[in-house]
Amino acid sequence: GENVEQHPSTLSVQEGDSAVIKCTYSDSASNYFPWYKQELGKGPQLIIDIRSNVGEKKDQRIAVTLNKTAKHFSLHITETQPEDSAVYFCAVGSRAGTALIFGKGTTLSVSS
Amino acid sequence: DGGITQSPKYLFRKEGQNVTLSCEQNLNHDAMYWYRQDPGQGLRLIYYSQIVNDFQKGDIAEGYSVSREKKESFPLTVTSAQKNPTAFYLCASSIRVDSEMNTEAFFGQGTRLTVV
Numbered sequence: 001g002e003n004v005e006q007h008p009s010t011l012s013v014q015e016g017d018s019a020v021i022k023c024t025y026s027d028s029a030s031n032y033f034p035w036y037k038q039e040l041g042k043g044p045q046l047i048i049d050i051r052s053n054v055g056e057k058k059d060q061r062i063a064v065t066l067n068k069t070a071k072h073f074s075l076h077i078t079e080t081q082p083e084d085s086a087v088y089f090c091a092v093g094s095r096a097g098t099a100l101i102f103g104k105g106t107t108l109s110v111s112s
Numbered sequence: 113d114g115g116i117t118q119s120p121k122y123l124f125r126k127e128g129q130n131v132t133l134s135c136e137q138n139l140n141h142d143a144m145y146w147y148r149q150d151p152g153q154g155l156r157l158i159y160y161s162q163i164v165n166d167f168q169k170g171d172i173a174e175g176y177s178v179s180r181e182k183k184e185s186f187p188l189t190v191t192s193a194q195k196n197p198t199a200f201y202l203c204a205s206s207i208r209v210d211s212e213m214n215t216e217a218f219f220g221q222g223t224r225l226t227v228v
Contacts, residue, residue, distance in 0.1 A: 032215070034216060034217075041221075042221055042222070043118075043220050043222050044202070045219070046217075046218075049216060089154060093214025093215075094214060095214070099145050099157050099160045100145075100214065100217055101157070102147070102155040102156075103154055
């Protein structure tokens with residue numbers, strides 16, 4: 001089955017710096033790559049996603065890049081703010097009728 | 113407002129007792145999922161259901177059971193056979209589309225189960 005590796009497990013940055021989180025996957029048939037943000041005691045919320053026919057997608061300060069050949073995708077957050085502090089999860093989806101498989105998460109801390 | 117409701121938010125049970133976690137959605141989604149979250153382990157899939165009266169085991173189904181009698185509801189029972197039931201449980205739902213593409217999953221706020 002699909003295996004998703006996420007790195008780093010923790011990331012500390014200064015306010016205004018950029019943060020990058022990377023995930024690798026194993027199933028070449030995977031075609032959907034969402035990123036979720038989870039705040040303490042709450043459920044994860046989608047922040048950005050990308051499909052396999054697109055190499056990059058951007059939404060204000062966040063962007064996701066996908067390298068299908070190398071089977072990895074990354075989340076980029078620019079101009080980080082303290083409210084970006086949270087746990088971030090990558091996930092991978094393949095065909096319809098299956099469930100998303102999640103990475104183990106990255107705890108991002110942004111200090112002011 | 114449309115969304116997914118999990119109840120209760122906190123649940124305490126004695127060891128050896130079965131307990132049922134509620135998950136209701138009014139998003140008209142066909143697919144529903146249960147994940148378990150432990151520190152450092154990410155979200156691990158317990159069970160999922162694509163349509164009413166049908167469900168499949170995920171990676172860690174042992175010690176759990178589910179039912180899907182209504183489109184809106186997907187309750188999870190943690191049985192006494194689950195060796196380490198204390199965890200944060202998350203329910204999610206998504207639109208089921210007739211294509212090869214997966215879609216966004218919407219999550220509830222979770223239930224924290226503590227077994228003593």
